[in-house]
Amino acid sequence: MKTARIIILGSAALAGVGAFIMILGSGKQPAPVRIAIQAPPPPMDQVLVANRDIPFGNMVDRGDLRWQSWPPNAAPAGAILETRDPKGADEFNGWLASVHISEGEPVYRNHLVQLGKEGVLATLLPAGMRAVAITIDTGGSSTAGNFIQPGDHVDVIHTFRDDDVARAAGGNGMVSETILHNIRILAIGEAIQKPGREPVISGPNATLELTPKEVEQIILAQKTGQLSLSLRSMVDSNASADRDAPDKDVNLTIVRFGIPVPGR
Structure with missing residues (x-):
């Protein structure tokens, strides 16, 4: 008699556990939370530009040129890049502008003339x-x-x-x-x-x-x-x-x- 009762109680317990498991399994899982991670910006080129207007024939002075961030691989052909010429902002101090260079405009080597070189006036x-x-x-x-x-x-x-x-x-x-x-x-x-x-x-x-x-x-x-x-x-x-x-x-x-x- 005791054995039968134990079997019945065990079966009831197993049934209860099974029902509990079924109830848990039938519930909907919560939607996963998506966290947006912003991609790092692409590295920018640094292009040498005029910091202020440099009229034709004027001498480039300290502070007349500066580096300007530029979209990668989009710098104008012939522009001076910091990666190639890191001293460019100071290298051209004392040179003459052979064209008018507007503020923010990229600087090109063929637009600057070094004093002391032959043919400076002819270049201008x-x-x-x-x-x-x-x-x-x-x-x-x-x-x-x-x-x-x-x-x-x-x-x-x-x-x-x-x-x-x-x-x-x-x-x-x-x-x-x-x-x-x-x-x-x-x-x-x-x-x-x-x-x-x-x-x-x-x-x-x-x-x-x-x-x-x-x-x-x-x-x-x-x-x-x-x-x-x-x-x-x-x-x-x-x-x-x-x-x-x-x-x-x-x-x-x-x-x-x-x-x-x-x-x-």
């Missing part, structure tokens, strides 16, 4: 242009008080003795006329870049950027009189059409004191 000349030196007044009377600097634009004034005016009006017959407009100064003396914080530079001559026709005109004018420079404002310097001003025409007739005089 645009295609088709010529560099011609003229004698200037070292006292400053013909160079806007000695404040004309490389990179500025000027008008060239020719002062000479006109025999026709002398006969008509008496006196020495000295006259002046503007023969060239909006001419860029390449150098004053031996300085071929703006001197930065130094307000004044001087020298016995000025080197001008001219077309071949203007070269002939200014050489003849210097042989027959004195040349002076009139400084233009920065706004007027952008008016490139002024270079075609009518009084440059050697066939122009100019009226002085009511007397027609062939233009020079």
